[in-house]
Amino acid sequence: MGFLFLSLLLLFSVETKAKTEHFFLNNTSTSTSSSNSINGIKSSCNIYSGKWVYDSSYPLYDSSNCPFIDNEFNCQKYKRPDNLYLKYRWQPFSCNLPRFNGLVFLEKYKGKNIMFVGDSLSLNMWESLACMIHSWVPNAKTAVIRKEGIAEIVFLDYGVRLLLYRTPYLVDMVRENVGTILKLDSITSGNAWRGMDVLIFNSWHWWTHTKSSQPWDYMQEGNKVFKDMNRLVAYYKGMYTWAKWVDRNVDSSKTKVFFQGISPTHYEGKDWNDPTKSCKNEKQPFFGMRYPAGTTQAAIVVNKVLSRIKKSVHLLDITTLSQYRKDAHPTSYSDHNTLDCSHWCLPGLPDTWNLLLYTSLIS
Numbered sequence: 001m002g003f004l005f006l007s008l009l010l011l012f013s014v015e016t017k018a019k020t021e022h023f024f025l026n027n028t029s030t031s032t033s034s035s036n037s038i039n040g041i042k043s044s045c046n047i048y049s050g051k052w053v054y055d056s057s058y059p060l061y062d063s064s065n066c067p068f069i070d071n072e073f074n075c076q077k078y079k080r081p082d083n084l085y086l087k088y089r090w091q092p093f094s095c096n097l098p099r100f101n102g103l104v105f106l107e108k109y110k111g112k113n114i115m116f117v118g119d120s121l122s123l124n125m126w127e128s129l130a131c132m133i134h135s136w137v138p139n140a141k142t143a144v145i146r147k148e149g150i151a152e153i154v155f156l157d158y159g160v161r162l163l164l165y166r167t168p169y170l171v172d173m174v175r176e177n178v179g180t181i182l183k184l185d186s187i188t189s190g191n192a193w194r195g196m197d198v199l200i201f202n203s204w205h206w207w208t209h210t211k212s213s214q215p216w217d218y219m220q221e222g223n224k225v226f227k228d229m230n231r232l233v234a235y236y237k238g239m240y241t242w243a244k245w246v247d248r249n250v251d252s253s254k255t256k257v258f259f260q261g262i263s264p265t266h267y268e269g270k271d272w273n274d275p276t277k278s279c280k281n282e283k284q285p286f287f288g289m290r291y292p293a294g295t296t297q298a299a300i301v302v303n304k305v306l307s308r309i310k311k312s313v314h315l316l317d318i319t320t321l322s323q324y325r326k327d328a329h330p331t332s333y334s335d336h337n338t339l340d341c342s343h344w345c346l347p348g349l350p351d352t353w354n355l356l357l358y359t360s361l362i363s
Helices: 001-028 102-108 120-134 189-193 232-250 297-306 319-323 349-363
Strands: 049-054 089-091 113-118 142-147 150-155 162-165 170-177 177-182 198-201 218-221 224-226 256-259 313-315
Touching: 102 120, 102 319, 102 349, 113 120, 120 150, 120 162, 120 349, 162 218, 189 232, 232 297, 256 349, 297 313, 319 349
Parallel strands: 113 162, 113 198, 177 218, 198 256, 256 313
Antiparallel strands: 049 089, 142 150, 150 162, 170 177, 218 224
């Protein structure tokens, strides 16, 4: 297994270096058929390369006025004493992002279905987008519907449905006689993802869970059952199964597909050269030009998998810009009983993820 892991990493690193730039120039949401998009963003602009700047007009909405924020993300409700983390805007080096306009979004996606598929980071982003839209139409009729494992926030006046399908691994996890099995080569739940106009996928955090927080007993691939395996190898296998599902089931002329990218954690201050700290009490982003921890191995896996997909899939490459935001986690300002350096306050960083999604969808 060790040899397979090293072989995979070597393959990832060699091919990623050769293909990453090509992937971004030809497959990211900033590319257009002409030299400029409708927002004046040049097709050569990498909207994921930039810096965080103070903006007094931020945040994009008030948490007390949004009915969709769960207590685990509502840092203001739980009396976080500082608010500087609310005031940072992402500024690409070579272009400007459009300002989010909820009315433009609702008109463009009138009668459409937008589904987030993944774990609690998908929940974080789903609620953020709902709040961003709601701030533009605070009196609009809305409905929250939960049924058969799918949650919906519907803007009834426009017929825009924001859906959330919770699945931490994307691949199947089933209960059998021997216990709960994570099936690395099977996706049956994908039937619920069909017919969407936009799909935003996410998976990684649960692949690292072990011991009591691990929800499965065995992994299975084909007829082989494993008690465990290297988690990056398992992640690659599961993600490649997802990639094959996309190629077989998505009609790119009708459905736009995104992968949310790897959301980092900030439990270990050594990642930003401050080993005695975690995200607790952090009040400013990391402002260096290069994040000390470097590219995550999971992000390398994602790039490898995306390079093999035949259908059009856009990477929301949020990893590096999110690594800088060690200040943006709930920490203890939520209904969690433990330190949370995994999720993000709302308003906060996921609003930028959605601004990048918005830039892609309206360009």
